Amino acid sequence: MTKFDLNDDSVVVIVGTGAGGGTLANELAQKGIKVVALEAGGRHLPQDYQNDEWGSFGQISWLDARTTSGDWRVARDFSGLPSWIVKAVGGSTVHWAGASIRFQEHEFKTKTVYGNVTGANLLDWPIGLSELEPYYDRAEKKMGVTRTNGIPGLPGNNNYKVFEAGAKKVGYQNVHTGNMAINSEPRDGRVGCQQAGFCFQGCKFGAKWSTAYTEIPKGEATGNLEVRENAHVLKVEHDATGKVTGVLYADKDGNQHLQKARIVSIAGNSIESPRLLLNSSSSLFPDGLANSSGQVGRNYMRHMTASVYAAFDKPVRMWRGTTMAGIITDESKHDPSRGFVGGFELETLSLGLPFMAAFLNPGAWGREFSSALDSYENMAGMWIVGEDMPQETNRVTLNHDVKDQYGLPAPNVHFDDHPNDVAMRNYAWKKGAEIYDAVGATKTYPTPPYPSTHNLGTNRMSAKPRDGVVNKWGQTHDINNLFISDGSQFTTGAAENPTLTIVALAIRQAEYIAEQMNMRAI
């Protein structure tokens, strides 16, 4: 395995190895660029993953100290767990469901299309769909997304069959088993989906695309990439001119090291990435790195989410098979006549009994709750994921009263639902229930949001430096050798699951970084 010296200041340092960092690392390595990727978690591979919800949760989740505030229900139900993401090589691509859909044209221009929405900090992206399309093509090919590149769709499982029948009965036109980065047939040295369920616990068959066993080993095979696991980055260092020079990190024993760098790219997910910039404040940058706009940590988005579970009089056994291979896209359009701007997707979802008990209606007890679980075997389920409104006051800040294991201030995640989010959720709950009622549900359950899996927007992309943190390449407006490569660069959230867009942006960013390095611009 390649090793780079701590004092090698010619390397690109990438913080995080998930969809953004892991993809960027491989793309740069393939171009002959030397990369050190620092991953806070350990290296877990398919043989280590557990078909056990709580066992897996303890194994791979990001469980460092965090606090919450605001009126969102997660702050009440899971006050120390604002997000449900992964701390491991591969980041949250270990845990993700695989849904890979492109943003729609209008979702890059929400300020223009939606107009002024009170309380929302809408902004058009500095790029449009046409600029991203070639990179979406490459991302879909890399990830083996079903229903692209001639790859067949996945077969529908029991949960999908109920969802599809209900969707057709209520008149939805666009329902299928999704565009999934899960092999429907053997591809790229990995097997096809074995319908095991447990997509969220890491795919033990390796059928689902994850950077942990695709991008990372491919990058390492070039000899240009060193992945250092259990390396938790504490601070980004800079020189007197304001250029970043490297990062300080703690290894698994808590010993601190300084890795020098020519370029630093941060891809630690939308809570840790702004936190790292804020924790890197200095006399030159008292408000944190790359924060002349004051937007670092702001505009935190988590998608408007909810679920609908339904009980029937006969078995469904929704846990069998792919967790999220089912989608209805009819509601993803922007149609303000529904009472809100933006749209949402309906996607099949199942939880095992342990997580159903934890998430169906957190805090509830008594007969109504337990009778719902009594019909667990007869349940079908769907997830609702829609565009939420960016708000400046929804933000990640440093909580100086709570420290992490390194003595650094923990992140506080503040989130208040925007009235648009509430209107969309109520509408979507009703639509979801209608789908199941149409095929004979005896009861439906409007289930509240889980801890956030889609954390977005806290280092937003903007055309003008005063409006955001990074430019259209994910390069910070303030420091030209500092980049952001994860979902925190999203200007707005769109209705779609974000991973495909994160990967497309990382492929595009790698080209830009290589070009800038060749030109000696950075």
Added chain:
Amino acid sequence: METITTNARGISRRDLLKGCVMVGASLAVGSGFVAGSSAAWAMETNHVTPSEMATLIQMARDIYPHNHVADEYYARAVKGYDSEDFKSQIAAGINALNAAAQGQGYASYLSVPWEADRVKILQSMEDSSFFQTIRGNLITGLYNQPEVWTLFGYEGESYSKGGYINRGFNDINWI
């Protein structure tokens, strides 16, 4: 003695329950242990009293009542409270619970015959840290027992069996 013994055979029901006092509908309390009234299982207590443990088991059932789940699984879910660390918290919590029952004219929580009446007593202390601790820990204590999964039809891990690709992932026949 294990904390919980499933009494498949061995001790006769008569011997086990000799000297026991029936508490609630389905639990028996003896010296140093709680047992199912059918003597199908017994659980030794070392730190909390058998009566306190029986109350916890009843309380667990009232919080997450499933008629098809036997007391034994509720007992497993709360057996962790039989420790030095929890002893005083449990004693205080159950005292408060019994006091609430007495306030409504019953001798103790366990002597309240109907679930709906016990639930009213629990609701009166719903915001207490005692209630919330018991309730919160039941989510994993009760529902993360593989033996309980079976009772709900949930099949648990599938990797060792090759997933469901040949085992019914799409076998629904009524839709």
